Amino acid sequence: MSTNQYAVIGFFGGLIILFTIVFFGANLAIVIGLMLLAAILYFSFRGLKKPPVLTIQQKAILVDFDFYKTLTLTERKEFEYRVSYLTQNKEFMGRKDLVVTDRMKVLIAATIAQIGFGFEFITFEDFDKIIIFPKAYYSKDTGHYHKGEVNAAGVIVLSWADFLEGFQISDDGYNVGLHEIAHALRLEDAIPGDEYHFLKETDLAIWNHVAETEYDNIRAGKPSFIRSYAGTNRQEFFAVCIEQFFEQSQGFYNALPELYKAMALLIKQDPLKRKRNYF
Numbered sequence: 001m002s003t004n005q006y007a008v009i010g011f012f013g014g015l016i017i018l019f020t021i022v023f024f025g026a027n028l029a030i031v032i033g034l035m036l037l038a039a040i041l042y043f044s045f046r047g048l049k050k051p052p053v054l055t056i057q058q059k060a061i062l063v064d065f066d067f068y069k070t071l072t073l074t075e076r077k078e079f080e081y082r083v084s085y086l087t088q089n090k091e092f093m094g095r096k097d098l099v100v101t102d103r104m105k106v107l108i109a110a111t112i113a114q115i116g117f118g119f120e121f122i123t124f125e126d127f128d129k130i131i132i133f134p135k136a137y138y139s140k141d142t143g144h145y146h147k148g149e150v151n152a153a154g155v156i157v158l159s160w161a162d163f164l165e166g167f168q169i170s171d172d173g174y175n176v177g178l179h180e181i182a183h184a185l186r187l188e189d190a191i192p193g194d195e196y197h198f199l200k201e202t203d204l205a206i207w208n209h210v211a212e213t214e215y216d217n218i219r220a221g222k223p224s225f226i227r228s229y230a231g232t233n234r235q236e237f238f239a240v241c242i243e244q245f246f247e248q249s250q251g252f253y254n255a256l257p258e259l260y261k262a263m264a265l266l267i268k269q270d271p272l273k274r275k276r277n278y279f
Helices: 003-024 026-048 056-062 073-089 102-115 160-168 176-190 201-219 234-247 249-255 257-267
Strands: 091-094 129-133 137-139 144-146 148-151 155-159
Touching: 056 073, 056 102, 073 102, 091 102, 102 129, 102 160, 102 176, 129 160, 148 176, 155 160, 155 176, 160 176, 176 234, 201 234, 201 257, 234 249, 234 257, 249 257
Parallel strands: 091 129, 129 155
Antiparallel strands: 137 144, 148 155
C-alpha cells in the first residue's frame, strides 16, 4: 500500500471512530479501531510476502538486453527485481490485434528500469497503462503517424516495430523506447504523488543552465552532436539527449563534456563510469 492509501484509510477510519464514540460509546469505538488496524496490517504483509521474481523465460529474454550486460552481479539482481515488478504491475495492452508477449513486457519494463536505475526504485506509479501498436499508428488528435507518445493521463504508447528497431543498433543514438520513457521520467517527477520531485532541484538547475546553450545552437541551425529534432522544444531536447547519452556515451562526452556530466548528475548514473571517472 502507498503512503496516500494509508492516509485515506487513517482519515476515514478516524471519522468512523469519532462517530462511534459520539453515538455508540468508547467500547465499540475500540473494537472498530482494532479491526481497522488489523486490516492495515493484513494488506501491508500481503504486499510484502512475495517479492517479484522473473520466470526462467523472462530472465532468458533479459540476458540479451544491452544495459543488463553492463551490470555487476549485485546490480543485476536489483535490475531483475525492478523489471519483474514492472511487468507484474503495469497493464500492457495490444492494439490492432497485437498479442502482448512476455518479450514485449520484459523489454519495455527493462527500458523503464534502465532510465530510472540511478535512483531508489522509481515505479512510475502514475503510468499504469502501456499501449503497444504493431507499427507506427495514426493519431486523430495530431493528424500524423506516431512511433510513440506519453501523456499525463498515465499512458505510455509505443510502436513495437519502432521500439525493436531502436535496440537493433545499440550505438546509433536512435531509440524510441528510451525517448518515450525519458518523457515519462520528467512527467513522473512533475506529477504530485509518492514519486514527486525525485529529480533534485539543484541538479535540474545545472542541467537547464548547461543545456540552454546547446538547445539555442540547435534552434539556430548550428552543427551539434545532438541531432536536430532536439530543437523542437525543451522536452524533446531532454528525450533526445537521453537516447544519445545511453547509446553514444563516449561520443557525447567527447563532444559535449559539460552537458554529458550534467545529465549523469541529474539521473544519477554514468554509462562510462566503469571506464573513466569524470566526477
